[in-house]
Amino acid sequence: MAMILATVELLNHITGVKKMSESQSKEVITIKLSTKLPAKIDFQIGIRRAPNRGFILTKKETEMALKNALRYIPNELHEVLASEFLQELRSMGRIYGYRYRPSGEIYGRPVEEYDGIPEAKALQVMIDNNLDFEVALYPYELVTYGETGQVFQNWMQYQLVKKYLRIMKEDQTLVVSSGHPVGLFPSHRNAPRVISTNGLIVGQWDNPETFKKLAAMGVSNYGQMTAGGWMYIGPQGIVHGTYITLLNAGRKYLGIPENKDLSGVLFISSGLGGMSGAQPKAVEITGGIGVIAEVDYSRIETRFSQGWVSRFSDDLEEIAGWVEEFRIKKRQISIAYHGNVVDLLEYFDKNNLKVELISDQTSCHAVYEGGYTPAGITFEKGRELIEEDPVKFEELVDESLVRHFSVLKRLTEKGSYFWDYGNSFMASVFEAGEKNISANGIDTSEGFIWPSYVEDIMGPICFDKGFGPFRWVCLSRREEDLALTDKTAMEYIDPNLTAMHRDNYIWIRDAAKNKLVVGTKARILYADEEGRVKIALAFNRLVREGKIGMVMLGRDHHDVSGTDSPFRETANINDGSRVTADMSVQCFGGNIARGMTLVVLSNGGGVGIGRASNGGNGIVLDGSERMDDIIKSGLSWDVMGGVARRNWARNENAIETSKEWNKKNGNKGQITIPFIADDNFIKSLVDKVF
Ligand SMILES: NC(=O)c1ccc[n+]([C@@H]2O[C@H](COP(=O)([O-])OP(=O)(O)OC[C@H]3O[C@@H](n4cnc5c(N)ncnc54)[C@H](O)[C@@H]3O)[C@@H](O)[C@H]2O)c1
Numbered sequence: 001m002a003m004i005l006a007t008v009e010l011l012n013h014i015t016g017v018k019k020m021s022e023s024q025s026k027e028v029i030t031i032k033l034s035t036k037l038p039a040k041i042d043f044q045i046g047i048r049r050a051p052n053r054g055f056i057l058t059k060k061e062t063e064m065a066l067k068n069a070l071r072y073i074p075n076e077l078h079e080v081l082a083s084e085f086l087q088e089l090r091s092m093g094r095i096y097g098y099r100y101r102p103s104g105e106i107y108g109r110p111v112e113e114y115d116g117i118p119e120a121k122a123l124q125v126m127i128d129n130n131l132d133f134e135v136a137l138y139p140y141e142l143v144t145y146g147e148t149g150q151v152f153q154n155w156m157q158y159q160l161v162k163k164y165l166r167i168m169k170e171d172q173t174l175v176v177s178s179g180h181p182v183g184l185f186p187s188h189r190n191a192p193r194v195i196s197t198n199g200l201i202v203g204q205w206d207n208p209e210t211f212k213k214l215a216a217m218g219v220s221n222y223g224q225m226t227a228g229g230w231m232y233i234g235p236q237g238i239v240h241g242t243y244i245t246l247l248n249a250g251r252k253y254l255g256i257p258e259n260k261d262l263s264g265v266l267f268i269s270s271g272l273g274g275m276s277g278a279q280p281k282a283v284e285i286t287g288g289i290g291v292i293a294e295v296d297y298s299r300i301e302t303r304f305s306q307g308w309v310s311r312f313s314d315d316l317e318e319i320a321g322w323v324e325e326f327r328i329k330k331r332q333i334s335i336a337y338h339g340n341v342v343d344l345l346e347y348f349d350k351n352n353l354k355v356e357l358i359s360d361q362t363s364c365h366a367v368y369e370g371g372y373t374p375a376g377i378t379f380e381k382g383r384e385l386i387e388e389d390p391v392k393f394e395e396l397v398d399e400s401l402v403r404h405f406s407v408l409k410r411l412t413e414k415g416s417y418f419w420d421y422g423n424s425f426m427a428s429v430f431e432a433g434e435k436n437i438s439a440n441g442i443d444t445s446e447g448f449i450w451p452s453y454v455e456d457i458m459g460p461i462c463f464d465k466g467f468g469p470f471r472w473v474c475l476s477r478r479e480e481d482l483a484l485t486d487k488t489a490m491e492y493i494d495p496n497l498t499a500m501h502r503d504n505y506i507w508i509r510d511a512a513k514n515k516l517v518v519g520t521k522a523r524i525l526y527a528d529e530e531g532r533v534k535i536a537l538a539f540n541r542l543v544r545e546g547k548i549g550m551v552m553l554g555r556d557h558h559d560v561s562g563t564d565s566p567f568r569e570t571a572n573i574n575d576g577s578r579v580t581a582d583m584s585v586q587c588f589g590g591n592i593a594r595g596m597t598l599v600v601l602s603n604g605g606g607v608g609i610g611r612a613s614n615g616g617n618g619i620v621l622d623g624s625e626r627m628d629d630i631i632k633s634g635l636s637w638d639v640m641g642g643v644a645r646r647n648w649a650r651n652e653n654a655i656e657t658s659k660e661w662n663k664k665n666g667n668k669g670q671i672t673i674p675f676i677a678d679d680n681f682i683k684s685l686v687d688k689v690f
Helices: 002-011 022-028 059-070 075-092 118-130 155-167 208-216 236-254 278-286 297-305 316-329 341-350 364-371 379-388 390-413 425-431 453-465 479-491 499-510 529-544 582-593 625-648 652-665 679-687
Strands: 143-145 172-177 180-186 194-198 266-270 289-294 311-313 333-338 468-474 521-527 551-555 598-603 613-621
Touching: 059 075, 059 208, 118 155, 118 468, 118 551, 118 613, 155 172, 155 180, 236 278, 236 453, 236 468, 236 499, 236 521, 266 278, 266 341, 278 289, 278 333, 289 297, 289 316, 289 341, 297 333, 311 316, 316 333, 316 341, 341 390, 364 379, 364 390, 364 425, 379 390, 390 425, 453 499, 453 625, 453 652, 468 479, 468 529, 479 499, 479 521, 479 529, 499 521, 521 529, 529 551, 529 613, 529 625, 551 625, 582 598, 582 613, 582 625, 613 625, 625 652
Parallel strands: 172 194, 194 598, 266 289, 289 333, 311 333
Antiparallel strands: 172 180, 468 521, 468 551, 551 613, 598 613
16 A cells, blocks of 8 residues: 555656647648647447446545546547546546547458558567457457456557557557557667567566556556467467477376377366467367366357357356366367356266366456456446455455366365466465465465476476467458468478477467457468578568568567566576576567567566566568568567577576587577586585574
C-alpha cells in the first residue's frame, strides 16, 4: 500500500499545464486525431466483452486519468469526451475511447490495401490481425489474449499509431511506449521501423498493484507477449508448442518410444481461451484423448465452430464414457467439459478413472481479475462477484485453488503426471495459502513440487538447443502463398535427424490439413538457429523472385532468448541467475542493432507483472538483399544469445549447441563455454564449512 501511495505522490507532481491555442496546435502537431467527433459505436452482439476491471482510482487519480486520455483529443472535443471517458472509467475500470474504434470489421487485410512504405503496411496488417473479432479475446477492449493482453491501451493510440505508420519514411523510427506513440524520429534505413515497450516499471514499483493503478490512469499497458508485440497469430502459435510438449511429456513420463504417438493416452486440462484453446487441437494431432474443462460456454462454442474441439458436454458420466470408448479404439478425440476443472478432476479421482497426463491453463497470471473461476460458482456468477464483492471472489478463488491442489495431489499419487503450464498456477496455489505446493514447504525459493513444462520439456528439449516458435505471416493473405512457404520450409527439415526434427516435419507436412489458420495466413514452426536462417533466406528469395508476396517473420516471445521468466522460460536455468533479466534486454538491444523491422520489450507476459521480462521481433521480408543480411545476423543472434546464456548456466544441451556453433563460426565469433566443476569435490569442500 505504501508503495502505491508513493507512486501516486510521484505522479501527482504533474501540475496545470497551459492549453494549446488552435493556431499553436496547427504549427506544432501535424499528425493528430481529427477535430471531428467520431460517431458512437454499436457493440456487435455476440462479441465477448472484457469484464469491468474495477474503478480503483482516488479523486485525484481520476482527474489524472481523464487528463491523460484527453491528451490525444483536440481541445474542442474535451467537453463531450471528458464525461464519456469518466463514464467508461467508472463502468469498465479503464478508458478505452470506444468512439475511436473504426466502425465495422477490423482484420489483417491484404497488405497492398494499406498505405505507407512496405514495412509500415506490414505492421498495420499485424496490428489489425491482433484486433480481428475472429482472433481477439475482447476485441472492443483491444485485448488479444490472456485475459488482459492488450495491443494498445485505447483506440486513440490505435488511430494515432496508424497515422504515423501511414506517413513513416524509410529512415524513421516510431517509438511506442505501452501503446502510446511517443513520436516518429529520424534514424536510418537499417534501424528498426518500430521500437516498442510495454508495461516496463522501475524495479521498486514493479508489482501488480502499482501496475493496476498505472493502467487505470492510462500510462501503462499489459502487452502480454505477442498482443503488445503485434505478433499474435491466433491459437495456432500455441498448438505447435502444445503438440511438442504433449508428445515429449508422453515420452518422458510414460516412456512412449520416440516414433510412437499418444494413442490411448488421456490428457486432462482446462481452458479454451486464447492460448489454452490450442489444447484440444494439439492433443488430437498427437493421436491422444483430451478432456478440457471450460467454464465459459461462449469459448466452447468458438472452438467447436472452428473444429478445434470435436465434442462437448456438461455431463461428466457421458464424458467418461467417451474417454473409455476412444481408449479402446485407440483413436484421437478432443472433448470439452462445460464446467469447472476442479469438478472434472474430482470426478475422475472419485471414480478411480485412469488419467495419465494433467495440466492447467486457466489464466492464473490474473487469478483474482477473472482469470480463474472458482469451483462452486458459474462463470457468470463469478463475473458478477468480481464487480459486486471482489473480496468474497478472492476468498472463493483461494478456497478453490486449495481444493484444486488436493485433487491433483491425490491423482498424482495414483500415477498421473502433472505439470504447470506456465500460467502461474503453482505460484497462485502457494499464494492462496497452500504451502505444500512449494518444494521446501516454506517458500518458493526452491521451486515447487511439480515441474513446469519448461523445466522438464521445453527448456532442455527445445530452448537449450535453440528450437523455438519461429513464425511467419503471408501478408498477401493468399492461401497459395502459405502453401508454398509450408512446402519450402519442409524442404529444410530432415526428419531423420532427431525426434524434434521428425515432430516438426510431421507438423508442417500436416499443417494445412489440420486447418490451423485463424485470421491472417500464418504459420508457426519450431526451428533452431540454422533452420530459422535457412528458411527465412529461402522465403526472402521467393519474394524476390515474385513467387509469393511479402512475408512478415516473427516469433512468440516464449522463446530461447527473448524472455527471462523464472517460473517459465528460464525455469530450467539453475546457476542462480534465474531472476535476472539481462538476457531479454540484451536480446532486445541486439535485435535493434541488427536492424529488425519491429523490436519489442515488455513486462509480465503470460505470468504477470514483475514476473517476466519478455521481448519479440518482426522482420518484413521484401525480397531485398538488405534483408538477407538482417536475417543472417539478426536471426542468428536472436537465438544464439539465449543459447549462450543457457550454456553458461551449465545446461548440457546448450553447451553442446554452443560448442557446435563455435566450431562452425570460429572465424566470426565465439560463445564463452563454461568449465564444469566436479559436484562431489565442491560438495565435500563446502560440507566442511556448514
Ligand atoms: N498454451 C501455452 O503454451 C501457454 C504457455 C504459457 C502460458 N500459458 C498460460 O495459460 C493461461 C491461459 O492463456 P489463455 O490465453 O488461454 O487465457 P484465457 O484467459 O483466454 O483462457 C483461460 C480460460 O480458462 C477458463 N477458466 C478459468 N477458470 C476456469 C476453471 N476453474 N475451470 C475451467 N475453465 C476455467 C476461462 O473461462 C478461459 O476461457 C495464461 O495464464 C497463459 O499465460 C499458456
